[in-house]
Amino acid sequence: xxxxLSRRSFLxxxxxxxxxxxxxxxxxxxxxxxxxxxxxxxSAAEKKVWEDFSTYVEQQLKVRSVPTLTPSGGYPTKLDxxxxxxxxxxxTAINGTLIPTYAARGAHRPLDDLIAADPDFDPDDxxxxxxxxxxxxxxxxxxxxxxxPTVMYYNKTLLQQHGIDLPSRTEPMSWATFRxxxxxxxxxxxxxxxxxxxxxxxxxxWIYCAGGNVMDDQATRSTLGAPEAMExxxxxxxxxxxxxxxxxxxxxxxxxxxxxxxxxxxxxMQNGPWQVVNARKAEFDWDIIPFPAGAxxxxxxxxxxxxxxxxxxxxxxxxxxxxxxxxxxxxxxxLDIYARAGRNNPARLSAGSxxxxxPDNLGIVQQVLAGKVAGGHAFDVTTNWNQVKQLLGQDxxxxxxxxxxxxxxxxxxxxxxxxxxxxxxxxIRQAAARKG
Amino acid sequence: MSVDTLPVPATxxxxxxxxxxxxxxxxxxxxxWLFLLPSLIxxxxxxxxxVVAAGVISxxxxxxxxxxxxxxxxxxxRLGPDPTFWSALGNTAYFTFLSVPLTILVSLLLALLxxxxxxxxxxxxxxxxxxxxxxxxxxxxVWIWLYIPHDGLVNAVxxxxxxxxxxxxxxxxxxxxxxxxxxxxxSFGFGMVVFLAGLQAIPQQLYExxxxxxxxxxxxxxxxxxxxxxxxxxxxxxxxxxxxxQVFDQALIMTNGGPGTRTTTxxxxxxxxxxxxxxxxxxxxxxxxxxxxxxxxxxxQFVFQKRLVHYDN
Numbered sequence: 001x002x003x004x005l006s007r008r009s010f011l012x013x014x015x016x017x018x019x020x021x022x023x024x025x026x027x028x029x030x031x032x033x034x035x036x037x038x039x040x041x042x043s044a045a046e047k048k049v050w051e052d053f054s055t056y057v058e059q060q061l062k063v064r065s066v067p068t069l070t071p072s073g074g075y076p077t078k079l080d081x082x083x084x085x086x087x088x089x090x091x092t093a094i095n096g097t098l099i100p101t102y103a104a105r106g107a108h109r110p111l112d113d114l115i116a117a118d119p120d121f122d123p124d125d126x127x128x129x130x131x132x133x134x135x136x137x138x139x140x141x142x143x144x145x146x147x148x149p150t151v152m153y154y155n156k157t158l159l160q161q162h163g164i165d166l167p168s169r170t171e172p173m174s175w176a177t178f179r180x181x182x183x184x185x186x187x188x189x190x191x192x193x194x195x196x197x198x199x200x201x202x203x204x205x206w207i208y209c210a211g212g213n214v215m216d217d218q219a220t221r222s223t224l225g226a227p228e229a230m231e232x233x234x235x236x237x238x239x240x241x242x243x244x245x246x247x248x249x250x251x252x253x254x255x256x257x258x259x260x261x262x263x264x265x266x267x268x269m270q271n272g273p274w275q276v277v278n279a280r281k282a283e284f285d286w287d288i289i290p291f292p293a294g295a296x297x298x299x300x301x302x303x304x305x306x307x308x309x310x311x312x313x314x315x316x317x318x319x320x321x322x323x324x325x326x327x328x329x330x331x332x333x334x335l336d337i338y339a340r341a342g343r344n345n346p347a348r349l350s351a352g353s354x355x356x357x358x359p360d361n362l363g364i365v366q367q368v369l370a371g372k373v374a375g376g377h378a379f380d381v382t383t384n385w386n387q388v389k390q391l392l393g394q395d396x397x398x399x400x401x402x403x404x405x406x407x408x409x410x411x412x413x414x415x416x417x418x419x420x421x422x423x424x425x426x427x428i429r430q431a432a433a434r435k436g
Numbered sequence: 437m438s439v440d441t442l443p444v445p446a447t448x449x450x451x452x453x454x455x456x457x458x459x460x461x462x463x464x465x466x467x468x469w470l471f472l473l474p475s476l477i478x479x480x481x482x483x484x485x486x487v488v489a490a491g492v493i494s495x496x497x498x499x500x501x502x503x504x505x506x507x508x509x510x511x512x513x514r515l516g517p518d519p520t521f522w523s524a525l526g527n528t529a530y531f532t533f534l535s536v537p538l539t540i541l542v543s544l545l546l547a548l549l550x551x552x553x554x555x556x557x558x559x560x561x562x563x564x565x566x567x568x569x570x571x572x573x574x575x576x577x578v579w580i581w582l583y584i585p586h587d588g589l590v591n592a593v594x595x596x597x598x599x600x601x602x603x604x605x606x607x608x609x610x611x612x613x614x615x616x617x618x619x620x621x622x623s624f625g626f627g628m629v630v631f632l633a634g635l636q637a638i639p640q641q642l643y644e645x646x647x648x649x650x651x652x653x654x655x656x657x658x659x660x661x662x663x664x665x666x667x668x669x670x671x672x673x674x675x676x677x678x679x680x681x682q683v684f685d686q687a688l689i690m691t692n693g694g695p696g697t698r699t700t701t702x703x704x705x706x707x708x709x710x711x712x713x714x715x716x717x718x719x720x721x722x723x724x725x726x727x728x729x730x731x732x733x734x735x736x737q738f739v740f741q742k743r744l745v746h747y748d749n
Contacts, residue, residue: 105499386708
């Protein structure tokens, strides 16, 4: 028999359905015992790599792998919210520049006890810069999955068209030679000698090569005003403002050295091997060479990314699974998948052979890391690096536009940077006190 | 045996008068509350709750991950010597005082135009409403292209009339006006629709009476249209000012607050303080100051409303 539904019953049913839906939403989540991990992913190709990682994890651990993939731009914010709300995975990917930031705030746990208790885990199979990047206050907070020095990409076709000898594959050219070449190959508005991002991430390589740094060894004060750093800053800014060997900056937000290089009319580009996978789409012949050598040689920025375990992961079965998952995600087998896809140089020496040409000279990445060719400098950051980067991002780009001189910009920045260095020291003290 | 019996009353004692059902418990009120409940819950959870939470957090030192510690009013004391905060506040005020009058002017002109009985007015109205209905992120990227210094459409048009356009988004002087122009284009549709509804509600007899009195078109506009439209005008001004003080996405995407801090707005600075620098207490203090500014300005507008806004009843 068909019954008519009264308005009251309808409202009651609707309310109940809403409550049920809300309860279902609240209770949804990965099944207990699943290997949950988070990672950034901004393209279909990148997603495929992480799906392959996930399959590999399931094969190795015989548990369900549940990766949470987030576009790289929104990853830090999402990770923060997950860490705060206790919904983060057992393992989370983390950019090397943020490891001290998270470690100092107690967001991730140190791994030294787990490493010491596991005879199967060999820390020596990881490149030294990756281990340094993954540490804070003499403790290991993460295990690297990629690490690489900044290199110089060059457009072989363009150099050959102009009858210029190709640069040495192993010997870094001097800054003076680099500048001469960049000037010689510049024919505005059709062709330019060099491109890099007008930001501290790219500037530090020049600063390190000149023997300078953003801050002193103990990170107690800014050293951007020191002669070495000033020389480097002036050199790069002059390439933009005085020599005009770079494509004009159209917009500080969307400016992309990679996009400029891929146009095919720029001779040199400063970037990391993580762009090899994109540069392979170029319609011209190209390769990479060591970064130009400054006063202390070719010691550009070495940076990388790692996996870490949130401090909210409980001791016992969860922590056991988290450590096994972390080991699997950074194992030679997993990093082989990563390197074969051309994403970047793996952090493990034993996975290095999977990161293969093109370009022909890709091998220098590992030679640089091993200290056989040129050199590198681990990216020195602080526990408040976001703030340092923000501050430098406000005023340094104006020097690239010729709106202020390097001296004026640094004079204005130094006192504010010093405040941030003091704040960094406070963070270290608080982190040490918390541990005690 | 005599039995004393109680006298039987001739009529039953009066029943005690039932307590009147409180208004909130009668069926009609309950139904109203039921329908209001979703909005009320939404308001309490997503608006009132966060405001109260911001008040509490502003008194704490909290980096999100470690347990918060009591900070008293120190987060508010930090605002005074923070040049970026004042710069962001100044930029936000500059944006508001430039964008709100321009948006209202453009909205009003277009509403007046559409109210002239044009053919296919519905098509024009829909087309003009499109920018408002489009997401800001998409619009911002299109405007980045329009503002490209050498090849962008804006400078190409200016070049055609002999003007050498600036590098809009990286210029100290022009970055904020460039954001304002984009924002005006993006948001005039809302005001236009409100004004159009207001214009169509003005009784035609008023215009006829004005015409009989010999009013010119300008006098009709000033003495009939403006007073009759003043409630709509007031509504658009209040909502536009509140919206402008909260400007964020277009500045983040088009300039990232630069060059320098020329386009760093207060909401952008609050976001960075809270979620990039992990200084939740200070971000909450800034949010409360912004809230206070908005309340103050809105209250001022309501004070002037009594003198300037004409309500028919």
